[in-house]
Amino acid sequence: MSLALFLGGALAALLATPGVRLDPVGVLADPYLRSVVLFTLEQASLSTLLSVAGALPLALALHRTRFAGRGLLLRLFLLPQALPVLVGALAIIAVWGRNGIMSNGLAGLGLPRLDVYGLPGILIAHVFFNLPLATRLMVAALDAVPAESWRLAGQLAFPPATTFRVIEWPAIRRALPGAASLVFMLCATSFTLVLTLGGGPAATTLEVAIYQALRYDFDPGRAVVLALVQVVLTGLVLALLLRLNTAPANGFSLGRRPVRHDGPSLPVRTAAIVILSLGGGFVLSPFAAVVARGLAADLPRLLGEAAVQDAALTSLLVATAAATLALALSTALLLAVYAPRATAGSATAHSRARLLDHAGGLVLVVPPVVIGAGWFLALRQVADVFAAAPVVVVAINAVMAMPFVLRILGPALATSAARHDRLAESLGLYGLARLRHVEWPAVRGPLGLAFAFALALSLGDLGAAALFGSENFTTLPLLLLNRMGSYRTADAAGLALILGVSCLALMLCAERAFAPRENVA
């Protein structure tokens, strides 16, 4: 599989460096590393639990109620992925820090200021970055519920609790393992957030140890062993999540646009308002800080700078190329998995798909610093690394986005296959005709979402873009970090705003392009 090659190649190239030795026993016996591993698992599990548990009511509230600005809110929920982590960390501190909005409010009431540095700060930051992600995945799962179910629920006048038990929970449950594993991987490999908000070296993740091993100790052997430890540990956790049964929804559907018929009752609406204000406030308040700081910057000058325009254009092209590639690769993979087979049955297809999903996801757990160094070594044997830099960055971004894309498209295709396989076969629908009439209507919505996700990820990516140091290849996040690293804090704040707005605009275009013609939800 190409992913394995991509990662294995990087690791192998690193190990081929002269003088490298592997010493797994020595590495694993180190008490420092044992405590690092424990802390990594602890914070990642807690972060995942909180993100997913918080996303559940938020997804329900978002799906049950319709209000002005709902579409915008859903799009804003994709934005944390596009926010460079450093900007996110400072924005969170602007809300939750010692001198943040919350602390100032408390101080105004004569209460002590918050001190979130440590595990609480890490959890807040991880929930900020991942709760919106989990929410979007759950909302997407609810969107996939066929129109017939909602109509039935409406006709039988299900009370909210029954609707939840019979329709909503089974749908969300299918998205749960995917969402939880994604969040877990993202939190397990967290680096800047953990160090900045962790308050001290007691908060150290494996990712930090890997970075330290490769950069400061220049010990590729140790870095590879640690990276493998990280992959294996995360793989074990994912295997546990994989055991959660997630058979695709069966049942025939005419594929009408789903419309909910359960107009929210007063208590439901009140609960939704409370949940939305809390959840929305939590996610949006750091954005407010980003916007406020960004507006204080000299935006007209920034926008006029050739360096900014070039970086924006580079980011745009890289993100579009990476998102397209991620979508193309994921769709090809999924279609191969769900290719109609008379005998195989959809259960086998489904377990294959889940395996693919989880194995492919492990790409997120191999540190970019390792992939980058490995690929740098491998590439320079055959090509001019600097000329190849854009290609490699696009490829890395695409591969990193694939776990997200697979999680969004996979369930949609699985459900579609389960619903339509027999009908399509009996009608003799094959090949392109089937793709057009069966798969395309089922995935065009999810495709838009997946594309938007991939765009956001690639736009915000710094890891891959920073690897090669080519003079002519600067993306917006890289430029932002450069300014931040040269005292130009105001410029950096302005760039963060520009980055966020461009990301929103791009996602809007992408979603428009994929939306069904009659309506843009």
Added chain:
Amino acid sequence: MRRPTHTATLGLALALPILAGATAQAQEKPVLTVYTYESFTADWGPGPEVKQGFEATCGCTLRFVGLEDGVAILNRLKLEGASTDADVVLGLDTSLLAEAKATGLFAESGVDMTPVSVPGGYSDPVFVPFDYGWFAVVYDSEVIKTPPTSLEALVSGDPGQKIAIEDPRTSTPGLGLLLWMKAVYGDDAAAKWKQLSGRILTVTPGWSEAYGLLTSGEAPMVLSYTTSPAYHLIEESSDRYKAAAFSEGHYIQVEVAARTAKSDQPDLASRFLTYLVSPDVQNVLPTTNWMMPAAQTDKPLPAAFGTLVKPEKTLMLDPQAVADHRRAWTDEWLQALGR
């Protein structure tokens, strides 16, 4: 020089594999490749002026490769070994020198060092110092009215007044503070770190995060450089952020450049190193790289530099001792701060 990127990026979306050969442009002039860190090559950094100045006389093309920082430069060189493209490496600092020397990848500079003068008297046949800075605690004068006047006062001061520091495992200033504490306290460093830990707001992975905490008002003190206030004075006309002078002395960071042993342009490389310590470059470093010039300038420094802290004593540990003990000292630091 930026245009080709977009063609290349556009092209890759359409045709991935063709690209590798695309930049092999016909070039008659020799190319001098210089590995450095990103902020050196930035539009506002010294890079553009250095490039223009050198190309005006060298009959060559100067190509900068901007990496993350000094550590990244050294690692790139270790990865590439003798087959490196680099003719010159610019931006290693003194804490990396022993390791850099041990690679055997560098050659003697051949530069006349008479104009060079660095506090503490650093000098080396291979590495050419081009600028330096002292580490210092920079504070927000609107919050802190009586700044600490010594490392001891910092260590034993009011735990309610916090400082943001950088992690020695991931950043150069973080390592700088580690060495500073070691230089002043020796074997007592661990105990002093324990004492200081109550004042540490957080330990960030790099300088940017920590400095962002200062300017966003979250931390009233940060570990930075004595030259930091000059940026705010000159670019923002603000004297809000000041450096605290410590009576024990300040640890120095000297930035150096060197030519590689395998360079196919040894003469150009030597000429570039000489150019680096000439007044042409030294004049621009203070206000572009925000460090002190390591050699004579022929213009006076901007007035703001006259207001900066001038350490009475410069501290520096022997680079070989740093290389030998860095791991042990980092472990000691980890222990002291609660790991």
